[in-house]
Amino acid sequence: MKTVETEIGAILAGTISAITQRSIFNRLGPLATMPVAKLSGADRQTVMTELENSVRLFARRNSAELIASCARALGAESPGDTGNGSAGAAAAGGAAAPPAAATKRLPIEQEKDIATARLEAWSESVRIGLSKFTSVKVATAVSELARNIVFYAGKGAIELRSVRDDRGSTNLQITAIDQGPGIDAKKLQEIWGGTYKSQRGMGKGLVAVKKLVDEFNLDTAPGRGTTVMCVFRGER
Amino acid sequence: MDQTIPIIQIRNCLLVSIQTELHDRLALDLQESLMERVRLTDAKGVILDVSAVEVIDSYITRILNDIGKSVRFMGAECYIVGIRPAVAMTLIEMGVELDSVNTALTLDLALEKLELLQS
Numbered sequence: 001m002k003t004v005e006t007e008i009g010a011i012l013a014g015t016i017s018a019i020t021q022r023s024i025f026n027r028l029g030p031l032a033t034m035p036v037a038k039l040s041g042a043d044r045q046t047v048m049t050e051l052e053n054s055v056r057l058f059a060r061r062n063s064a065e066l067i068a069s070c071a072r073a074l075g076a077e078s079p080g081d082t083g084n085g086s087a088g089a090a091a092a093g094g095a096a097a098p099p100a101a102a103t104k105r106l107p108i109e110q111e112k113d114i115a116t117a118r119l120e121a122w123s124e125s126v127r128i129g130l131s132k133f134t135s136v137k138v139a140t141a142v143s144e145l146a147r148n149i150v151f152y153a154g155k156g157a158i159e160l161r162s163v164r165d166d167r168g169s170t171n172l173q174i175t176a177i178d179q180g181p182g183i184d185a186k187k188l189q190e191i192w193g194g195t196y197k198s199q200r201g202m203g204k205g206l207v208a209v210k211k212l213v214d215e216f217n218l219d220t221a222p223g224r225g226t227t228v229m230c231v232f233r234g235e236r
Numbered sequence: 237m238d239q240t241i242p243i244i245q246i247r248n249c250l251l252v253s254i255q256t257e258l259h260d261r262l263a264l265d266l267q268e269s270l271m272e273r274v275r276l277t278d279a280k281g282v283i284l285d286v287s288a289v290e291v292i293d294s295y296i297t298r299i300l301n302d303i304g305k306s307v308r309f310m311g312a313e314c315y316i317v318g319i320r321p322a323v324a325m326t327l328i329e330m331g332v333e334l335d336s337v338n339t340a341l342t343l344d345l346a347l348e349k350l351e352l353l354q355s
Contacts, residue, residue: 111261118291136291136322137329143293208294208330 004039004047005032007073015066016055024054036074044074053102102161106146108178109155114146117158121174128162128170130234138172138232141212144205145176145228151198153180153226169234174213179225188220241266243273249350250274251343253285263299270303274310281350282307285343287318297332304337313338315346 005025012021025032031039031047039047051070055063104124106117121142125135142158149156156178163171183191190196191206206228210216215231241262244251250273252266270282284300286292292300300316307314314337319327327334340346 122291133322133325136320137326139291140293140326140330143291144295147293147295204294204330204332208332211330212326 002036003033004028004036004074007036008047008051008070011066011069011073012055015062020054024050027054039074047074104160106158106160107155108146108149108158108176111150114143114150117146118143121158121160121172124160124162125172125232128172128234130170130172130232134232134234137212138174141209141230141232142174144209145174148205148226148228149176149178149180153178156180156225163231165233171214171234172232174228174230174232176228177225178227182222182224182226183220184222240269243269245273245277245279246347248277248279249281249283249347250277250279251283251285253288255288263296267299267303267306271306271310274307274312280312281346282312282314283343283346283350284314284316284337285318286316286323287320289323290320292319292323292327294330294332297327297334300334301336304334308336313350315340315350317341317343317346 009021009025012024016024028047028050031043034043048067048071052067055066055070104120106120107113108117118139122135122139125138126132130138142160146158149158156176159173159175159177161173161175163173165171187196194204194207206218209228209230213230214233215229217229218226219229220226239256239262241252241254241256244253250270252270254266256262273279274282282303284303286300289296304314304316316334316337317340319339338346338349340349
C-alpha cells in the first residue's frame, strides 16, 4: 500500500537520514501512515507544509527538487506552480536553496509573554541540538529581548528560526521586532558605552545580549521601531 | 498568576526558596515583602535559594542586587545560594555583576557563613 511514509521515504532516502525522516513522520502523526490516495486536500497541504520546512532544514542540497518530487508523489500541486517559480529557478540554476526552516513567531505583548518566549526559545534550542549551556544562554538572550519589547515598545514579536549554515551546523537565529519608539543615536552611544541607565532595567540588556550571541545585528531609528537579529551557532 | 513566594524564618534568618519561574511582578512583590519581614523580625540574614531558577537575566540580576542592597541597608546580610553552573556562566559572559549579595553554594554553607558572621 502506498502510504505517505513509504512514498516520501523513498524520495528522501539518501538525502535525509533515517533518524531525521523518523522525526519528520512523527510530527505528521497519523497522516504519515495514511494511504496517499485517501489524503484530502487539507491533509496534503499539512503534509507539504511540514515537508517543505523539514526538507529545507535538513537537506543540504536540491531541496527545491526534493520538495517538488514530494508534491508530485502526493498528487499535490508543486509549490512552484502557484508561486513565482523561484524554488524551481533556484534548483535549475544549481544554487543551493536557502538553508532556511520554519519560523516560530512568538507575540510579545505583556509580561507573561516574556516567560513563555524564554521557555519556547529554550525548547527550540534543545530541539535543534544546541548544547545545554548554549540553551541557557539562548533563553537568557530571549528573556532580555522580550523584556526590552515589553518595557520600551509595548508590543512586538520574537521569531525563532533554525538555519543550517554551510559548515553543516544548525544555528538558531533570533529576531526581535517591534514598532516602538526606536533608539536614537545619542542613546545608542550611551548604551554601548555602558553609561545608559534606564528607569526599569539595568540599561544593560542589549549589551548583555550582544556579549552572549555569536552574531548580532541591530536596526533601529527613532519612529521606525527596533529589530534585533542575532544568531547562536551550533557545534558541528 | 496571583502566587506569592513564601518567606520562612529560621532563628534570625529569613529563607526564601524560589521554586517558580521568577517573572517580574513576582520578583518585585518578593522584594517588598522581604523588606517588610526584615523590619518586623529583626532578621540578621536573608537567604535566597535560586537552585530551581533556570534563567537569570540582567533584570532579575538587578532585582537580586536591589534586594541585597536594601537588606544590607537594614543591617542584615543577603546570600544567594544554589546558582546553577549554566546560569553562572551566562552571567559572566553577559558581564553583569551580582555584587550586592553574597553567594554560597548551598543553603547549609550560607547558614554556616551567617553564623560565623554573628559570633
